[in-house]
Amino acid sequence: MIGRLRGTLLEKQPPWLVIDVGGVGYELEASMNTLLALPGIGETVQLYTHLSIRDDAHLLYGFIREAERALFRALIRVNGVGPKLALAILSGMEQEQFIRCVMDSDVKALTRLPGVGRKTAERLIVEMHDRFPHWAAAPDAGQAAAPPSTARGHDPLVDAEAALVTLGYKPAEAARMLSGHETGLSTEALIKAALTRKLAG
Incomplete structure (x- = not known):
């Protein structure tokens, strides 16, 4: 299991990025919140990761904070929520905002996220509501956001x-x-x- 990567950021083409670790390029998919916090191309980056193994592919997901990865893992345990939808949810709102929507049973706010209809929103609230009272909602220490950079040669x-x-x-x-x-x-x-x-x- 690959739990963390530290290396040089080679490419950043949202929602994808490539990190060079000892001469091996790891391709990861990341939320927009993580992508916004990444340093510039060529700089060192450390990401927490989640490996998803399917019959046709091994997919690696990257997260700037361990708490974001924990929420991603909690989301994919919800019935009907796969990695793609979990990443869309994490991209669409901050972790603390999502927790607040669940705790307040705010179906309307959740349905503004791509791929989240009313039934999915209600399922998220029902299945995740009891997990959040003791959830560590505060950002991880030492993970200050870096200014975003634009990949050269792209519009x-x-x-x-x-x-x-x-x-x-x-x-x-x-x-x-x-x-x-x-x-x-x-x-x-x-x-x-x-x-x-x-x-x-």
Whole structure:
């Protein structure tokens, strides 16, 4: 089981990234919250990981905080929630915000997340409500967010739209979520702004 990786960040193409560890490039999928906290290309990064083994693939997921990985693992134990939907949930709202929605039985807020309909939202509330009273909601110490960087040679707007589609939004909806944002933002910042707008809407 691969539980943690420390190496050089080679590529960052949301929601994917590649880390070089001793000459081996590990490809991981990460939430937007993790991607926003990563340093620039070529710098050292450490991520907590979760390995998902399927018949057709071994998939590795990366998390900047151990608490985010713990929530991811709790989510995929919910009936009907797989790794892709769990990652979309973690990308769509902060951990503390998600816990608050569950504790307050806020179905409406949860259904704003891609792939989360009313029945899934209700299932999340029912199955996770009792887990959170003692949940460590505070961020891990020493994990300050680093400024996002833009991958060279990519159009941030195009990459942001592709990432939102990967998270489960329809292309037209992704385009609407990104419309009107100021130019010059990195891919990660555009995605975060679009998700924040969607959640607030």
